[in-house]
Amino acid sequence: MSSRLLIAAPLRVEALIVGSAPRGARAARVRKTGMGPKHAMRTAAMLARTPGRALLVLGFCGGLDTESVPGEVIVAEAVLAARDEGHSDATERIVCADAAGLTEGLRDRGMTVRSGEIVCVSKIALGERRAQLLADGAIAVDMESVWLTPGAAGRPFAVVRVVLDSPSHELLRPQAVAGALRAARVLRRVAGALRDWPPPPPPPPPRESQRAGRSGPETVRDGGSGSAGLHEGSPEG
Numbered sequence: 733m734s735s736r737l738l739i740a741a742p743l744r745v746e747a748l749i750v751g752s753a754p755r756g757a758r759a760a761r762v763r764k765t766g767m768g769p770k771h772a773m774r775t776a777a778m779l780a781r782t783p784g785r786a787l788l789v790l791g792f793c794g795g796l797d798t799e800s801v802p803g804e805v806i807v808a809e810a811v812l813a814a815r816d817e818g819h820s821d822a823t824e825r826i827v828c829a830d831a832a833g834l835t836e837g838l839r840d841r842g843m844t845v846r847s848g849e850i851v852c853v854s855k856i857a858l859g860e861r862r863a864q865l866l867a868d869g870a871i872a873v874d875m876e877s878v879w880l881t882p883g884a885a886g887r888p889f890a891v892v893r894v895v896l897d898s899p900s901h902e903l904l905r906p907q908a909v910a911g912a913l914r915a916a917r918v919l920r921r922v923a924g925a926l927r928d929w930p931p932p933p934p935p936p937p938p939r940e941s942q943r944a945g946r947s948g949p950e951t952v953r954d955g956g957s958g959s960a961g962l963h964e965g966s967p968e969g
Contacts, residue, residue, distance in 0.1 A: 735785055736785065737786055737926075737928075737929060738760070738763065738783070738784025739762045739787075739789075739923070740763055740765050740787060740788070740880050741790055741791050742767055742771075742791050742876045743764070745916075746790065746919065750790050754924045759928070760923075761782065761784055763782065765779075768854060769854050769875065769879045772877075772880045773879045773882075776880050776881070776883035778883075779880065779884075780884075780885035785887065785888075786829070786888035786889070786890070786930050787883055787884040787888070788890050788891075788926060789890070789892070790893070790919065790923055791893055791894075791919070792874075793806055793873060793893035793896065794857055794873045794896065795898030796851075796865055796866040796871055796872055796898070797866055797898070797899070800871070800872070800895045800898035800900075801898060802897060802898070802915045803895065803911070803915050803917070803918045804845070804895040804918075805846070805893075805894055805918060806846055806850060806871065806872040806892070806893045806895060807831050807835045807890075807891075808828045808831065808848075808849070808850040809847050810825050810849050811826050811852060812825040812849065812878055814851050814852065814865060825849075826878060826881045826889070828889060829888040829889055830929070831847050832847070834847075834892060835847045837926075838922065838926075841921070841925050843918065843922070848870065849871065850870060850872045851870035851872075852873070852875060852877055852878040874891075892922055894918045896911070897911065
């Protein structure tokens with residue numbers, strides 16, 4: 733398996749932003765998946781065959797409550813399809829890997845971050861639809877993440893999205909351009925910060941036989957630096 737991180741970015745603009753991050757394109761494989769569930773489901777099979785140590789979905793999302801503002805980072809604790817979507821193959825709530833670690837790491841870099849559920853829909857959610865999804869427990873909405881989960885194929889899977897618009901910052905309002913630029917800058921920062929995710933696992937503890945061997949009598953000279961190759965009964969030179 734490749735040691736590089738595999739990043740799924742739904743839209744071309746998202747893939748370009750992620751790939752432009754410092755070391756982003758070189759340190760990770762960035763794959764554009766296409767917008768919506770049909771493209772995501774089709775691309776998931778390709779992602780499952782693509783080498784990578786983990787699958788990370790990066791892109792924009794819609795905030796669902798009035799606290800959300802463009803540029804806020806949402807780390808998914810879980811992703812799921814909206815209950816009225818009718819996708820029988822995406823009804824499960826999929827728990828994402830390392831949500832707490834990702835949230836803490838991005839906050840340490842000065843970003844505004846929240847973690848919670850991201851709900852997935854097949855059409856852009858506006859107005860009353862956002863309110864309905866919020867009432868069901870999600871804090872953000874996108875159109876791909878849950879349908880990309882098979883692409884992980886047993887590897888760690890995480891979703892990090894940046895709020896592009898929200899009930900108080902709709903895309904059609906005059907300030908939308910400034911909000912979109914802020915969201916793009918934050919997405920680039922996120923991509924640069926997460927290029928080394930997930931962290932390598934800690935080294936395994938010493939085997940019992942190794943610990944037992946070190947606990948026995950040893951011949952130690954000059955701080956022990958010359959004793960490693962000596963065994964009981966060895967001739968001394």
